[in-house]
Amino acid sequence: MDNTLRRIDIIKILMEYVKDELIISNIGFPSKELHHIKDRNENFYMLGSMGLCSSIGLGLALNTDKKVISIDGDGSVLMNLGTLSTIGHTKPNNFILLIVDNSAYGSTGNQKTHTNNTELDKIAKSCGLHTIKTKNEKELRDALTKALKENKTTVIVAKAKAYNEKTKNIKIPPVVIKYRFMNSVNG
Template identity: 35%
Template sequence: MNKTAAVSAVLDAVRTEPIVFTTGYACRIARGIADRPNHFYMTGSMGLASSIAIGIGQQTKRPTVVVDGDGSLLMNPVGLLTAGSMRELPLVHVVLDDGRYASTGGQAVAPAGADFAALALACGYRDVRRVTDVAALGEVLREQMRVCASPVFVHCVLSDVDDLVSARVDLNLHEYTQRLRGHLRGLLAA
């Protein structure tokens, strides 16, 4: 499974609930596959996607997905600590682990082979999953969209590289924020 296949699995399983995509290839791939009102694309602030998703999940009380990267998680693990301490936070934290900073030239993420599942457990996540294929990722996400009531960590191990990645997110970032805000209002009003 590569990053494109993993992001596709997320998009297939999560149709209306909020999804925050980390900066770099994850947000570019998601926007290229299916640009939806429930998406928030990070275009900077590496390492803070989980913080945004935590805020959305806390305020809406609805299952919220964050698609994070291994490098961004290691850059700022505060999201793990925060989410792990919030027992009633409906958050699904998907970490795409390809072992490299793909969008900046493919440099290796240090430390190589970091045990993200152990890190999530140490931070207080009670439900930690490890997936290596699209079917397993989709199954976990579909299940969590039905039952998520506390933080879930999904370590998504990637073994294949992506051929082509979509262009950078090019629209006014304020428009994406307003679009998501309107979508959340609609969800809460329903």
């Protein structure tokens, strides 16, 4: 039986554990699916800058005491691989990089990426990062529980199957997304 999770399942599970953590979600379906599951002031929906979700999350984590979670994708991390080296070098104690690895550029039509043979968890590990690879719901729940409890940067590579939930576009004006998020960072 194929019990590989979809991105929407992974984000739903994540949101069961999230309290007041700040979330940066990648442009496209990660943001749309997060918005669909649970809209909140602490969500920063990226509307541009593909590839930079992890970098924005890192920059934020280095400038706040709050816990920051980046919901990124394999395609996005592949186009900004240097990010893992930078995260490994800086390692704030309040950052979780959740890479939903569905081996596809989901938001542009599920074209294949190269994560069938490029193992992002191994790259993250070799950058000195505490890394957990998950292949099913139980492993993901265990990883999230641990990562949210611990005070260290954790990279979770959550293997997924390519699927995009049919969600509406986010209608919140970008400036509102920005200001309500800034308020929750400072509040």
